Amino acid sequence: SVVLTQPPSVSVAPGQTARIACGLNNSGRKIVNWYQQKPGQAPVLVVYDDIDRASGIPERFSGSNSGSTAALTISRVEAGDEADYFCQVWDSYSNLVLFGGGTKLTVL
Amino acid sequence: QVQLVESGGGVVQPGGSLRLSCAVSDSTFSSYAFNWVRQAPGKGLEWVAFIRSDGIIKYYADSVKGRFTVSRDNSKNTVYLQMDNLTPEDTAVYFCAKDGRTMAARPLYFQDWGQGTMVTASS
Numbered sequence: 001s002v003v004l005t006q007p008p009s010v011s012v013a014p015g016q017t018a019r020i021a022c023g024l025n026n027s028g029r030k031i032v033n034w035y036q037q038k039p040g041q042a043p044v045l046v047v048y049d050d051i052d053r054a055s056g057i058p059e060r061f062s063g064s065n066s067g068s069t070a071a072l073t074i075s076r077v078e079a080g081d082e083a084d085y086f087c088q089v090w091d092s093y094s095n096l097v098l099f100g101g102g103t104k105l106t107v108l
Numbered sequence: 109q110v111q112l113v114e115s116g117g118g119v120v121q122p123g124g125s126l127r128l129s130c131a132v133s134d135s136t137f138s139s140y141a142f143n144w145v146r147q148a149p150g151k152g153l154e155w156v157a158f159i160r161s162d163g164i165i166k167y168y169a170d171s172v173k174g175r176f177t178v179s180r181d182n183s184k185n186t187v188y189l190q191m192d193n194l195t196p197e198d199t200a201v202y203f204c205a206k207d208g209r210t211m212a213a214r215p216l217y218f219q220d221w222g223q224g225t226m227v228t229a230s231s
Contacts, residue, residue, distance in 0.1 A: 033217040035153070042203055042221040043145075043153065049217070086153050090215050095167050097143070097155035097215045 002027040002091045004100035011106040012077050020103045022070040022087035030089040032070035034063060037102075038083045046085070047072060074105070082107045110134040110220045112204045117225030120194055124229070128189040130204030130222060138182040141207040143215055144189050146200035147224075156202070157189060158215045165213060171197075194229040201226050 005023035012018040024030055032050050035043040045054040047063035050070065060075045074081055087100040116128040130142065144156040157178040158167040166178055177190040187204055202225055205218035 035218070037153075042223050043218070044221070045208075045217060045219055048208060048219075054219070084152075088153075088155075088217070092214070095214070096169065097158070097167075099153040099155065102152040 001094065002030070002089065002096075002098055004087055004089065004098055006085075006087060006100040006103045008101070009104045009106060011108055012074075013108045014077055014079060016077055018074040018077050018081070018105055020072045020074075020085050020087075020105065022072075022100050024068055024070060024089070027089075027091070029067060030065075030070075030091070032063065032065050033088045034072045035086045035088065036081075036083045037086065043086065077105075077107055079107050081105060110206060112206060112220060112222035114202060114204050114222045114225040117202065117227045119228045119230065121231050122195055122229050124194050125190070125192045126194065126227060128191065128202055128204075128225060128227070130187040130189075132185045132187070132204075132206065134185065134206070136210070137185040139210040141212045141215070142180065142187045143205045143207060143218060144178060144187075145203045145205055145218065145221075146198075146227075147203070148197075148200040151200075154200070155215070158207075159187065160213060161211055167214070191227070194227070196229050199228050199230065 003025045034047040037043040050065040051063045111133040113131045159178045180187045204222040206220040208217040208219040
């Protein structure tokens with residue numbers, strides 16, 4: 001079965017680059033979407049279809065997908081980027097939507 | 109800007125039922141699929157259910173299959189989640205989320221979200 005593996009936490013200094021990985025455990029080609037969630041708020045779509053930025057999302061946010069690992073990269077990190085980030089896929093074999101466990105981004 | 113407003117959450121005893129509603133302010137409501145996603149306290153996101161724009165195709169997470177039923181009323185711009193035989197493991201904030209493309213036949217990505225409604229199953 002498909003399992004999405006994310007590191008529990010990533011820390012980065014302001015102005016640096018953060019990379020949040022999402023392991024796809026040899027699940028075959030999957031399209032990955034990314035969401036940002038700040039405490040007490042609903043999730044917000046950040047990247048969809050692997051690489052497309054959602055409306056209103058700064059160009060500092062970018063997505064990639066090598067097949068075995070997808071990643072969300074945040075350039076020039078700001079304090080306001082501190083949040084939980086979740087990857088998500090659709091598994092057509094099981095007809096299920098799967099989320100990664102989430103990564104807490106801390107801006108030092 | 110589309111708005112999704114969930115309601116119907118509350119405290120229920122294990123084995124009880126609740127019906128959640130998601131009212132959507134969107135003139136194109138009938139062209140989009142919708143999903144329910146939940147989040148237990150301090151935990152990650154868990155997808156619960158999907159319903160296609162015409163209400164015919166539905167998908168459910170294994171954890172709720174046979175207990176939860178998703179439906180919609182396109183004349184009222186509202187999506188529902190009927191939850192039966194609730195257990196403490198169903199305790200979570202339940203979000204309604206609009207899918208990203210028109211006429212989607214399966215979940216694609218979750219473009220717009222409501223603020224959620226809390227469901228607590230406890231004795």
